[in-house]
Amino acid sequence: MDGLREPAAPFVLPGPCGVAVRDRLKHLTPEDERVLRAVGAHQGALASGDLKARCADGLEHNADTWAARKRELTGVSSSRIAGAITKATHDQWALARRCQAAHIRKLAAGINTLRHRLSLPIGEKGTKRAAGGYRSKNEWFRKSRRLAALEDRHAAAVADWRAGRVRVVRGGKRLLNTRHHLTQARLTEEQWRERWETGRWFLAADGESGKRFGNETIRVTPDGEVSIKLPAPLAHLANAKRGRYTLTGRIAFAHRGAEWADRIEANRAVAYRIHLDVERGRWYLTASWKRPAVKTIPLETARARGMIGVDTNADHFAAYQLDDHGNPVGEPRRFPYDLSGSAGHRDAQLRHALTRLINWATRVGVAAIGIEDLDFTNEKTREKHGRRKRLRQLISGMPTGQLKARLVSMAAEQGLAIVAVDPAYTSRWGAQHWQKPLATPRRKMSRHDAAGIAIGRRAFGHPIRRRTAPPPHDRSDRAGHRTAQAEPGTREREGTRPPTTDRPPGGPAPSGKRKREPSASNTVRDAPRTQQWVQDSLTHTG
Structure with missing residues (x-):
């Protein structure tokens, strides 16, 4: 069919490369919650400062600036916490860059559509593949103004992209804008403030293969005991050896619990994240790990x-x-x-x-x-x-x-x-x-x-069409298989079968006007035929 693009070939999607499971931290004491809040707020402030420094580096970022930021964070936390914060910062900056590129493509698509429709006469009808002109002069004028606005936004976004500038809100842009619409969101300022501060916490740690139970910062034992390595300024809150705080609550992963237990018993890397659901007042622990490809x-x-x-x-x-x-x-x-x-x-x-x-x-x-x-x-x-x-x-x-x-x-x-x-x-x-x-x-x-x-x-890999038309009459093998759907009710063969004759294919017809003897009656169905075909001799005598 003319004007239709060729569909791409099918392919098998790759399987998952990671697993994440979650369980609730129950029976926490007020002291446990106080420590978790203090650690989350402290490390969240460090993460915000590190993200600011990474955004300031822009495209000038390299291994030396990364190492300098990590050394600065290590003095106020620990080397493992500093590594987790800087890695999360890099992931967040890269995500912002991908979103910025998608925003530029979306603006470019809108600009191309507006330019096409503005170039058409007013009132011209569109097709299934392209929109037509605008309905009135007023609409044409308003769309021309919108085209100018989109071009201005596109130019600004491209300039930011080339300069390496990104705009990131820790805690979420939507929650930030909710601050100006508390009545519509049915929130008080105190409730919004609690959500905002909770969303900016940092209570996460990457796994380390070879370390005890696969993680030194947030450690979970096979029996569900959870302990946290406190940052240096909060070491006085520890209730266990080596600056660790052990929570009173226990966890037990109901989903993939056996797989998780096999990993930590083999000291394979498992990453953890602790977060608070402000609406329900519940604490959760999420465990994640990579699967072999x-x-x-x-x-x-x-x-x-x-x-x-x-x-x-x-x-x-x-x-x-x-x-x-x-x-x-x-x-x-x-x-x-x-x-x-x-x-x-x-x-x-x-x-x-x-x-x-x-x-x-x-x-x-x-x-x-x-x-x-x-x-x-x-x-x-x-x-x-x-x-x-x-x-x-x-x-x-x-x-x-x-x-x-x-x-x-x-x-x-x-x-x-x-x-x-x-x-x-x-x-x-x-x-x-x-x-x-x-x-x-x-x-x-x-x-x-x-x-x-x-x-x-x-x-x-089959064509979508149900059946196809027969090949040309001159050569049955010239066009190959059928190419068009048969109409409903068509017989399940290419054509009507010709009547049976008393001659070989291509041979001369028997004598007489009829090509086939009339059917015998039911009473003499087994009677022998009176006319038989005899093949001519293939040899000729002189």
């Missing part, structure tokens, strides 16, 4: 036992099972979820839907799940969809990045591979070639169900 299975191995194609929508997953030949099997399945409400509710809904999808895939015995490699980065701008605010909200609400990360990690635990495919035309071609043929009085096929089949077939 697992080699991605070949694509042909993932296709061996069939696949499930999944179409991602705003409120459900539409899935269809395909056998190892790419043919749909059984009935379509849907796994709904609700992405409204808080972030925790959305995350729980997504995990619940993915759990049911993976459990179904395990029951039917497939080896892989095919999913679209969605990325709406350039689809969320006002310039792309104009007044279609509901569509922009719909696209922005789909957690594509979180979906892929969670699906890969959860599927790896069940031995399932995830095959990512190009999302181009899957809904359109799926509805065109599969929705109507598979619909029956008892089976209601939606456009999303058909898209699941299209995604699965693309993951197999």
